[in-house]
Amino acid sequence: MGKPRLPLAEYVAGLPKAAVYGALFFTDTEDRPLQLRSSVKQGLWQFPGGDMDPGETPFGTAVRECREETGIVFTGRPRLLAVDFDAPGPWPVAKTGFVFDGGRLGRDALSRIVLDPGEHDAWEVRPMDDWARTMDSRSWRRLAAVNRARRTGTTVYLENVPDPAC
Structure with a gap:
């Protein structure tokens, strides 16, 4: 015989917590x-998000x-590039991200970016090699995977789980 079913509220209270x-x-x-x-x-x-x-x-x-952080009003349809999972670590709950394709921005659109100084103090476009030299390894792996997903049309799943031996 299976486990007895918990009342819904009790079951939900026991589920893992996560931010999205x-x-x-x-x-x-x-x-x-x-x-x-x-x-x-x-x-x-980081990406606008x-x-x-x-x-x-x-x-x-x-x-x-994106609108709050850059002033860019995105009107395209959702095209998922990546799902990015981080297990609890420095952040107290798991975090799952969904990265969507925003497309290409011309010089005029880029020149109209207005940052929220409470969140970001600069924006840049750079070749991938330049980003590789600038970013921490976790952020670089995410950028490289998302960029590859855009190029190939294949959604990627990323997982960052701390090594229990550390």
């Missing part, structure tokens, strides 16, 4: 990725956060 984020991946017309430098986490470069609010979807979150 949505982000958009843009390149310029030469396929150089756009990233924003965090004004909060020193030296961290952020944590999901109650009642939002991951894609809705990506579009809202």
Whole structure:
């Protein structure tokens, strides 16, 4: 005989907790990725995006956060490039991200970017080799995988789970 079923509230209370984020991946017309430098986490470069609010979807979150962080109003359809899972570590709960294709931005669109200084203090487009020299290894692996997913049309799944031996 199977385990007795818990009341719904009790079952839900026992589920693992997780945060969800949505982000958009843009390149310029030469396929150089756009990233924003965090004004909060020193030296961290990231895609426009952020944590999901109650009642939002991951894609809705990506579009809202992009608008808030850059002024870019994305009107395209959702095209998922990556699902990015981080196990609890420095952050107290698991975090799952959905990175969507934002397309290519021309010089004019890039020149209209307006950053929220409370979150980011710079934006740049660079060739992949330049990003590789600038970013921490986790962020670089995510950027390289997302860029590859865009080029190949194949969605990627990323997983960052701490080594229990460490």
